[in-house]
Amino acid sequence: MPELPEVETVRRGVDQAFRGGRIQAVEVYNPRTVRRHAPGIDDFRQHVQGLQITGSGRRGKFMWLELDDGRALVCHLGMSGQFLVITHEREAHKHLRVRLRFADGRELWFVDQRTFGFLELAEMDGPVPATLAHIAPDVFEDEFDADACVEKLLRRRIEVKKALLDQGWISGVGNIYADEALWRARLRGRRTGDSISKRKAKELIGHVKDVLAEALDAGGTSFDKLYVDANGENGYFARELAVYGRAGQPCKRCGTAIKREVIGDRSAHYCPKCQR
DNA sequence: ATGGTCCCCTGCCTGC
DNA sequence: TGCAGGCAGGGGACCA
Numbered sequence: 351m352p353e354l355p356e357v358e359t360v361r362r363g364v365d366q367a368f369r370g371g372r373i374q375a376v377e378v379y380n381p382r383t384v385r386r387h388a389p390g391i392d393d394f395r396q397h398v399q400g401l402q403i404t405g406s407g408r409r410g411k412f413m414w415l416e417l418d419d420g421r422a423l424v425c426h427l428g429m430s431g432q433f434l435v436i437t438h439e440r441e442a443h444k445h446l447r448v449r450l451r452f453a454d455g456r457e458l459w460f461v462d463q464r465t466f467g468f469l470e471l472a473e474m475d476g477p478v479p480a481t482l483a484h485i486a487p488d489v490f491e492d493e494f495d496a497d498a499c500v501e502k503l504l505r506r507r508i509e510v511k512k513a514l515l516d517q518g519w520i521s522g523v524g525n526i527y528a529d530e531a532l533w534r535a536r537l538r539g540r541r542t543g544d545s546i547s548k549r550k551a552k553e554l555i556g557h558v559k560d561v562l563a564e565a566l567d568a569g570g571t572s573f574d575k576l577y578v579d580a581n582g583e584n585g586y587f588a589r590e591l592a593v594y595g596r597a598g599q600p601c602k603r604c605g606t607a608i609k610r611e612v613i614g615d616r617s618a619h620y621c622p623k624c625q626r
Numbered sequence: 627a628t629g630g631t632c633c634c635c636t637g638c639c640t641g642c
Numbered sequence: 643t644g645c646a647g648g649c650a651g652g653g654g655a656c657c658a
């Protein structure tokens with residue numbers, strides 16, 4: 351579910367609440383959530399408990415908590431993952447998968463309905479965890495190279511929409527913001543990378559950055575209870591969406607009815623008149 | 627390396 | 643009312 355703006359909003363909330371905190375105990379309620387930790391649940395618990403959170407980071411839709419043993423607790427929210435800061439005792443959430451108990455009595459809950467999310471322990475490899483080597487920098491990172499990105503897109507034969515969802519090219523963009531950036535660029539997601547002009551490709555990258563930044567300012571996009579920030583609050587970008595989820599409604603630029611199609615097994619929303 | 631297919635899950639909504 | 647099918651914001655394993 352969550353894309354870069356939502357993950358960044360969550361990261362900020364968790365960082366603010368728990369930077370400097372010490373993890374006293376770890377409880378894993380669903381083994382699937384730590385499936386990427388090969389040595390298993392017990393090993394995961396033993397290695398995480400007792401550690402202090404010294405900071406946090408994010409690349410694309412992956413976030414991590416830096417630990418005082420030099421490693422990182424890497425987290426991906428998948429389609430429905432949430433981190434909730436728990437300050438007062440309350441009944442466990444139905445989809446609580448992992449509970450981190452802190453020395454001061456507070457808790458950090460990893461709640462995840464669909465269990466596509468995961469937590470894993472990773473060594474740091476420079477600025478990012480080693481397990482994220484295959485994930486490209488996102489548009490807000492210093493390492494992000496817009497010109498190289500454009501050149502790469504122009505050589506790709508897949509649809510631009512698919513390329514935007516490829517985390518090895520640009521990370522952090524998911525189905526919502528891919529559609530929104532394409533609409534802003536007046537570009538059909540069906541077009542292949544090698545069929546567009548360099549100018550259009552540059553424009554698209556600019557719109558990706560803009561839409562992600564605006565969504566982050568609004569605290570992300572919430573359609574339902576599956577995305578809330580670490581304090582349980584909604585984001586407000588849904589009202590700004592131009593095409594995502596608006597099939598049949600008028601284009602905010604030209605009034606033509608927005609259409610929905612399927613590209614790469616995912617729904618794609620676009621204006622048939624002003625996107626070419 | 628690149629591109630395509632299929633799978634992992636749970637819950638909600640629609641139509642028969 | 644019940645049930646099947648479609649759909650949902652993601653990533654990765656595996657294949658050609």
